[in-house]
Amino acid sequence: MSSIHPGSPKTAPRRDRTHYLYIAVVVAMVLGVAVGLLAPEFATGLAWIGETFVALIRMMIQPVIFCTLVLGVGSVRSAASVGKVGGLALGYFIAMSTVALAIGLVVGNLIDPGEGLNLSRDIAGEGAKQADGAGSTTDFIVGIVPDSLFSSLTSGEVLQTLLVALLVGFALQAMGRTGEPILVGIGHLQRLVFRVLAMIMWVAPVGAFGAIAAVVGQTGWEALKSLAVLMFAFYLTCFLFVFVVLGAILKVTTGLNIFSLLKYLAREFLLILSTSSSESALPRLIAKMDHLGVDRATVGVVVPTGYSFNLDGTAIYLTMASIFIADALGDPLSLGEQISLLLFMIIASKGAAGVTGAGLATLAGGLASHRPDLLDGVGFIVGIDRFMSEARALTNFAGNSVATVLVGHWTQTINREQVDRVLAGADPFDETTMLDTDHSEGDRSNVVPGVDEVEGIKA
Numbered sequence: 001m002s003s004i005h006p007g008s009p010k011t012a013p014r015r016d017r018t019h020y021l022y023i024a025v026v027v028a029m030v031l032g033v034a035v036g037l038l039a040p041e042f043a044t045g046l047a048w049i050g051e052t053f054v055a056l057i058r059m060m061i062q063p064v065i066f067c068t069l070v071l072g073v074g075s076v077r078s079a080a081s082v083g084k085v086g087g088l089a090l091g092y093f094i095a096m097s098t099v100a101l102a103i104g105l106v107v108g109n110l111i112d113p114g115e116g117l118n119l120s121r122d123i124a125g126e127g128a129k130q131a132d133g134a135g136s137t138t139d140f141i142v143g144i145v146p147d148s149l150f151s152s153l154t155s156g157e158v159l160q161t162l163l164v165a166l167l168v169g170f171a172l173q174a175m176g177r178t179g180e181p182i183l184v185g186i187g188h189l190q191r192l193v194f195r196v197l198a199m200i201m202w203v204a205p206v207g208a209f210g211a212i213a214a215v216v217g218q219t220g221w222e223a224l225k226s227l228a229v230l231m232f233a234f235y236l237t238c239f240l241f242v243f244v245v246l247g248a249i250l251k252v253t254t255g256l257n258i259f260s261l262l263k264y265l266a267r268e269f270l271l272i273l274s275t276s277s278s279e280s281a282l283p284r285l286i287a288k289m290d291h292l293g294v295d296r297a298t299v300g301v302v303v304p305t306g307y308s309f310n311l312d313g314t315a316i317y318l319t320m321a322s323i324f325i326a327d328a329l330g331d332p333l334s335l336g337e338q339i340s341l342l343l344f345m346i347i348a349s350k351g352a353a354g355v356t357g358a359g360l361a362t363l364a365g366g367l368a369s370h371r372p373d374l375l376d377g378v379g380f381i382v383g384i385d386r387f388m389s390e391a392r393a394l395t396n397f398a399g400n401s402v403a404t405v406l407v408g409h410w411t412q413t414i415n416r417e418q419v420d421r422v423l424a425g426a427d428p429f430d431e432t433t434m435l436d437t438d439h440s441e442g443d444r445s446n447v448v449p450g451v452d453e454v455e456g457i458k459a
Contacts, residue, residue: 021202025274028209035209036216043217046210053207057280060197062153062161064283067190068290069162069300073169074183089302089407093310096399099245100312101342104237104319109338111233162304169300197283198431208274234320234388238313238395246402254409258402260423264288265401269394278393278400282307285401291429293418294408302407306400313395317388318342321363325374333371341371 036043144159146152152164172179247258262269265288268281282303289299319342326333333341367374408414421427 021204024205025208025270028205029212029274032209032212033216035213040217043213045214046217047214049210050207050212050214051210053203053210054280056200056203056207057197057283058156060193060200061279061282062156063189063193064197064286065161065300065304066153066165066168067186067193068286068296069165069304070169070172070186071183071190072295072297072300073166074172074179074186085298085301085407085411085413086305088410089305089403090309092403092406093306096245096310096312096403097315100241100315101319103241103245104316105323105338105342107233107237107240108320108323111229165300194283194287204271204274211274230320230324231388234317235391237316237320238391241312241316242395242398246398250402250405253406256405256419256423261401261405262398264292264423264429265397268397272393272397273390278397279307281397285397285404288429289401289404291427292405292422293415294404295413298408298411298413299404302404303400306403307396310399310403311392311396312399313392316395317392318363321388322367322374325367326371329374331373337371341367 032043035046143157144163146155146157146160146164149164152160155161172182175182243258250256250258250261265285268284268288271281271284272278286299286303289303290296322341323333323338405414405419418427422429
């Protein structure tokens with residue numbers, strides 16, 4: 001099917017050169033592994049390269065969320081519709097976190113990854129340090145409110161940006177026509193933000209090389225051999241959750257094939273794999289879900305909220321790691337202890353959202369407050385946490401992408417014709433601008449009043 005619609009000007013398609021970029025990322029990862037194995041001391045010193053690249057991406061997250069959510073909410077005439085989206089999203093997130101915990105619990109008990117290791121309890125002074133990264137529930141709630149309206153864009157806290165963006169969006173709703181010039185300005189700001197993000201992506205191969213080289217240089221292959229069973233069990237659980245549980249829900253609910261959706265997001269998965277951070281793909285997920293045909297208000301609510309509350313991969317990690325540590329230290333958890341500890345930690349994980357190494361910090365914090373006798377075991381998995389964090393991030397990302405499509409379907413804020421065109425490859429995503437400015441004239445679901453009309457852009 002042609003992507004040129006009746007009435008739209010026929011312009012020569014812009015040549016997409018970004019596929020060379022992602023080929024370069026794969027090559028960089030291979031080179032990083034080689035350097036890590038051949039020159040471990042040198043490779044360890046390259047960690048700052050990967051950290052700098054992730055920092056560049058994180059720098060863009062809050063502006064992207066603010067612009068997307070304000071434009072989405074500000075264009076909706078009824079505040080109740082935004083509340084409906086948020087309520088459905090939170091209900092879904094809670095349900096899927098519970099399912100993720102249950103699957104991890106079953107697989108963990110069947111495989112028993114730590115059985116027979118008989119680890120000494122003096123191995124993990126590092127574990128106590130990680131416990132400092134997890135805050136209390138009250139700290140989490142208080143921390144949602146920023147020091148000022150503008151500090152929410154520079155605080156590094158995603159939920160603060162989410163709160164302020166919702167307030168600004170609802171205020172623009174109440175202003176009506178008088179608020180449209182502000183929407184126009186924020187629309188221009190969004191274009192600037194995505195253009196900067198597209199520029200940053202061109203250094204992704206360098207960032208991937210530094211990150212992978214440092215990890216391999218620090219751990220080598222010996223660390224992986226001793227913990228291969230744990231990693232296999234965790235990866236298997238994540239695989240089952242994504243392709244069996246999420247795949248079945250998506251197929252039954254919308255009729256879409258999860259393989260088609262994940263293929264559409266392939267570049268984002270590669271980016272996450274190279275950085276071990278799902279945050280690195282958050283801005284691109286927002287842009288791609290918008291292009292897919294999900295309403296901007298739905299995308300603006302579900303995606304940022306999901307990054308804080310829909311941590312399916314982290315839930316599975318907490319399950320597997322807890323069972324492993326207890327078995328490895330020769331003090332297995334009873335079924336009752338497993339349920340109470342893991343329910344406690346899935347709640348605590350919401351407070352650690354957005355913290356670097358959130359999974360490890362939440363694990364250590366939960367064990368310290370619930371089963372302090374098991375805290376020593378955290379230090380043994382610090383060495384491979386980076387490798388496990390890749391699967392955590394990939395699973396979290398897959399869960400949030402599926403959630404966005406599902407909530408859009410349930411709230412009827414998704415253009416199914418656009419979805420079919422995009423997943424069939426008839427309407428490719430513009431990698432140059434990361435903005436969706438070429439929808440058909442008949443589709444007005446993603447138009448921002450006062451922005452697209454004023455600028456004459458066909459949404």
